[in-house]
Amino acid sequence: MQKLITIKQRWQSWFWQVLILLALLSTLGIFARNLVLNLRERGIASGFHFLGQVAGFDLAFHLLSYDHTASFGRMFLLALLNTLLVSFLGIIFASLIGLLVALARLSKNPLLRFLASSYVEVLRNIPLLLQLFFWYFAVLRQLPGPRQSFSLGGYVFLNNRSLAIPFPEDASAAPLLLLGFLVGLILGHYLNRYARRLRIERGSYPIFTLGSFLLPLAVPALFALLFSRHWTLSFPELQGFNFSGGLQLIPEFVSLVLALSLYTAAFISEIIRAGVLSVGSGQLEAAQALGLSRRDSLRLIVLPQAMRVIIPPLSSQYLNLTKNSSLAAAIAFPDLVLVFAGTALNITGQAVELMGLTMLVYLSLSLSISFMMNRYQAQTSRYLGQGGH
Amino acid sequence: MKSFWLGILGFAAIFIYTHAQADTLGEITKRGYIKCGVSQGLAGFSSPDKTGAWRGLDVDFCRALAAATLGDANKVKFTALSAKERFTALQSGEIDILSRNTSWTIVRDASLGVDFVGVIYYDGQGFLVSKKAGVKTAKELNGASICVNLGTTTELNLADYFRSRNLTYKLVTFEKNDEVVAAYDAGRCDAMSSDRSGLYADRSKLKKPDEHIILPETISKEPLGPVVRHGDNRWADIARWTLFALLEAEELKVNSHNLDQLRSSTNPSIRRLLGFEGDLGKNFGLKPDWALQIIKQIGNYQEIYDRHLGKDSPLNIARGQNALWNEGGLQYPMPFR
Numbered sequence: 001m002q003k004l005i006t007i008k009q010r011w012q013s014w015f016w017q018v019l020i021l022l023a024l025l026s027t028l029g030i031f032a033r034n035l036v037l038n039l040r041e042r043g044i045a046s047g048f049h050f051l052g053q054v055a056g057f058d059l060a061f062h063l064l065s066y067d068h069t070a071s072f073g074r075m076f077l078l079a080l081l082n083t084l085l086v087s088f089l090g091i092i093f094a095s096l097i098g099l100l101v102a103l104a105r106l107s108k109n110p111l112l113r114f115l116a117s118s119y120v121e122v123l124r125n126i127p128l129l130l131q132l133f134f135w136y137f138a139v140l141r142q143l144p145g146p147r148q149s150f151s152l153g154g155y156v157f158l159n160n161r162s163l164a165i166p167f168p169e170d171a172s173a174a175p176l177l178l179l180g181f182l183v184g185l186i187l188g189h190y191l192n193r194y195a196r197r198l199r200i201e202r203g204s205y206p207i208f209t210l211g212s213f214l215l216p217l218a219v220p221a222l223f224a225l226l227f228s229r230h231w232t233l234s235f236p237e238l239q240g241f242n243f244s245g246g247l248q249l250i251p252e253f254v255s256l257v258l259a260l261s262l263y264t265a266a267f268i269s270e271i272i273r274a275g276v277l278s279v280g281s282g283q284l285e286a287a288q289a290l291g292l293s294r295r296d297s298l299r300l301i302v303l304p305q306a307m308r309v310i311i312p313p314l315s316s317q318y319l320n321l322t323k324n325s326s327l328a329a330a331i332a333f334p335d336l337v338l339v340f341a342g343t344a345l346n347i348t349g350q351a352v353e354l355m356g357l358t359m360l361v362y363l364s365l366s367l368s369i370s371f372m373m374n375r376y377q378a379q380t381s382r383y384l385g386q387g388g389h
Numbered sequence: 390m391k392s393f394w395l396g397i398l399g400f401a402a403i404f405i406y407t408h409a410q411a412d413t414l415g416e417i418t419k420r421g422y423i424k425c426g427v428s429q430g431l432a433g434f435s436s437p438d439k440t441g442a443w444r445g446l447d448v449d450f451c452r453a454l455a456a457a458t459l460g461d462a463n464k465v466k467f468t469a470l471s472a473k474e475r476f477t478a479l480q481s482g483e484i485d486i487l488s489r490n491t492s493w494t495i496v497r498d499a500s501l502g503v504d505f506v507g508v509i510y511y512d513g514q515g516f517l518v519s520k521k522a523g524v525k526t527a528k529e530l531n532g533a534s535i536c537v538n539l540g541t542t543t544e545l546n547l548a549d550y551f552r553s554r555n556l557t558y559k560l561v562t563f564e565k566n567d568e569v570v571a572a573y574d575a576g577r578c579d580a581m582s583s584d585r586s587g588l589y590a591d592r593s594k595l596k597k598p599d600e601h602i603i604l605p606e607t608i609s610k611e612p613l614g615p616v617v618r619h620g621d622n623r624w625a626d627i628a629r630w631t632l633f634a635l636l637e638a639e640e641l642k643v644n645s646h647n648l649d650q651l652r653s654s655t656n657p658s659i660r661r662l663l664g665f666e667g668d669l670g671k672n673f674g675l676k677p678d679w680a681l682q683i684i685k686q687i688g689n690y691q692e693i694y695d696r697h698l699g700k701d702s703p704l705n706i707a708r709g710q711n712a713l714w715n716e717g718g719l720q721y722p723m724p725f726r
Contacts, residue, residue: 043619044480044502056545058560068552145576160577161534161559241522241533241579242559251577332563332572338539342473342564346540349476349501 035352048357050348051076057343059334061250072344079339080361086256086335087322087365093261094321095314098268105273116269123266128324131263135255136331143251146242157236157243163254164236167247180220188215252333256325264321271313275306307380315373319366326362336361413485413617413624414458414674422464425451426484429469429565432590433698433706434490434510434613443467446697447488450509450615453687454486454631457679462686471564472541476501479618486628487616490584492542497616506629508614510698511710511719513607514546515585517592520600522579527606534559534578536569543583546609570594584611589704627673634680636722637662638689640713645688648681662725669725680725690720 039046051073059066062078063085104116123131141160144150149159157164168177236246279302287297328335329342340358345351417423427435427447435445452462470478470489479487480502490512491497493505516535518524527550537543539562551558561578563569570591573581583591585607592598615632617625638644641659643651651659660666663684664677671677687693694711695701712718 039502041620042480042502045500056548057540058544058548060560060562068548141572141575141577160575239532241530244532329564332539332561332568334562338562343540343544343562346473347496347545349480349497351477 039352045348045350046353048353050344050350050353055344055347057347059339060332061253061334072348075339075344076336076357079334079336082334083322083325083328083336083365086253086260086325086328086333089257090260090264090321090325091318093257094264094268094317097261097265099272101265101269102272102276105269106276120266120269123263124270128259128263129327129330132255132259132327132331135259136251140251140255146238149238149243155235157238159243160251161242162248162250164243164246164248166233166235168233176223177220180223181216184216184219187219191215250333252328252331255331256328256333256335260321260324264317264324267317267320268314271310271317272306275308275310276302278309279305304380308377311373311377311380315370315377318369318373322365322369323362411621411624413621414627417458417485421459422466423451423455423458423486424468424484425454425465426468426470426475426478426487426489427451428489429471429567431490431566431587432593433586433702433704434590435467435488444697446510446693447490447615449687449693449697450488450632450635451486453635453683454628456682456686457631457634457675458627460676460682462682472538473564476503476616479503479616482618485617485624489616490587490613491616492584492611493614494542502619503616504619504625505614505616506625507632508612508719509632510586510613512584512586512611512613514543514582514609514611515588515607516604517573517581517583517588517601518579518604520602524580524604527604527608528554528556530558530580531556532558533580534561536561536563536572536578536581538562538566538569538583539564542609542611547582550608566591584613586698586704586706589706593703623673627675630673631683633722633725634662634683635687635690635693636713636720637725638680638684639691640715640722643684643689644692645684645686648685658725 036046052071054068055070055072055075056068057075059075059078059082061082063081064078066074066078101116101119104112105120107113143158143160146157146159146161149157151157155166234245236243236248276298283301283305284297287301288294292300325335326337329338332338334343336358340354340361345354348354425448427443427445430436431445433445435443435447438444448467451465451467455464456462468478468484470484470487475487475489475491476497478484487503488509490510491505492512493508497503498505516527516530518530524530535547535558537547537560544560544562547558547560559578561572563572566583566587569581569583572578574595581588581591585603588603592601592603595601615628617628637658641656641662643659643662648663651663652665654660657666661669663681664670664679668677670679673679676682688696694708698704698706699708708716708718710719712720714721
């Protein structure tokens, strides 16, 4: 039953809304004008032309190369890539670990349930910063120096400066290997579906389903063999003070990814568990009555329905993880915050522009993640008779 | 409805924009104390002692400023600032003067809206390494991990030094100096780089100070001095001439102990400096005995230096470049006339 309003009331409400909007915009405008005038009067440089100036500092960890003429803009890009890398790896590991822990908590084995519950309770209740400090100061910094590193067969070395592993010397090797890995995953997926179809027809799993797990490793190896003309593997060697060669992962990076993944995984496992429990037990019973194994009924019946409940809080956790990666500033890992709002702020002194830029980047990052998750949510809900989100 | 119109009036009031030279001296006199920005703990320059009172060269400069302007060296409030927030605090007015071992560079002078009023300590960047590394010069540091303070001129100079000699290094940066020292002591890096005076101070904080040496190279110029913000030339003058007063007193051999005897001195320079003749302070709005108060309550540059960095302190750094111009150093007070 709609409430009847007079034309006069409607005009009044519009009038007030427009007035408040104008007041808001003019307040913002006044603040902005005040800011610009003040900066100019005090002789403080303003504007974004520092982005084109030579930066002059180095980064402890960078995915792309740079030289001494690199501008602030290039350093920012590298710092942004670092943040994206940490967030990406953190999201993947946290989801995997969270899924495993959730399934462990739901299993029939009481020991598994107990271990999973303890994991969740301990890691959820300690602040992330403390967990980060624990991994960085209490664990990784206590490792021995390079000259007394732990070594695995003389190929992998662990010390308090880095985790050094052999890695192809050619920079183009990494994307090719990644491509091989993805191709292997896709092939494995189709192999699995074919195997399941055969099982439904014949009643038992054909033997080659084991191959579907090995494909993601076999295909890159195949690529390596085929294209290995200029693929030399570089091995880490102790030269002087540190190791050189191979891939060096600094303890700041390792502890950040570790802390973020383990912490967020505790929350994600609870979300997944809640989602699975939200699906009525009748679904599971009906699936098993139809002859589906427990694993298949979970995968085909329960989890897809649980996704509807899981995705919104899951996307919040992904956003939290991305923003929490800014704690890198506490342990000297060159991420967005440390480079923009730390090093660059100190060198140029332009606090307003740099803070604004940093916040804008985080906002865009978070909005992209939410957008992708909302799309996924809409897709999975489509088949289940419910609207988008 | 009435509150609505009051709100509109309030918005309009923001448009009234007053433009005037700030009067820092007037504000300080009214407030009763100086707001001084110092470091978060650098022995010899500004660090809290066992009772929590601030001590150091930079601290004494601020106290000298208080003695000159307010007549009492204790009327100072110290704010500990990290390297990241020091300029923002000065620009925003949170502090009146930044006395925080800050290097005078062209970028800072030109683009931050601040002015450096002098050099209180001529320094340079050096390296601290462990004796066990067996390194004798900085050129042997190829491939080493080096810990530095985030975003300071140290980080930039390090990049320049290694690049120009085609050497490589692994950078480890931290925001606080304490974190840098802790990382170096734990073995996270092979060497630590900072201003040499800071290295002497930091070495004393290590677990086994005698096992570390400071390499002989000085790879940059780091003239450390106090900083004020744009907008008050008189305040900048007062700060500048306070520093010169400390140096001039040393040059004229005036110190905190012989002040009373000097009342009967016939040396015109001494009489002018201490206000027995003429009134140099009037031009800045200070009392005639402004310089006398500085020397009486704090001492001259030599006394301050010896107390915090020199022979009476655990650091025992030689005067070197910080001696007076007529004793082989670079400190040159301008004429007091």
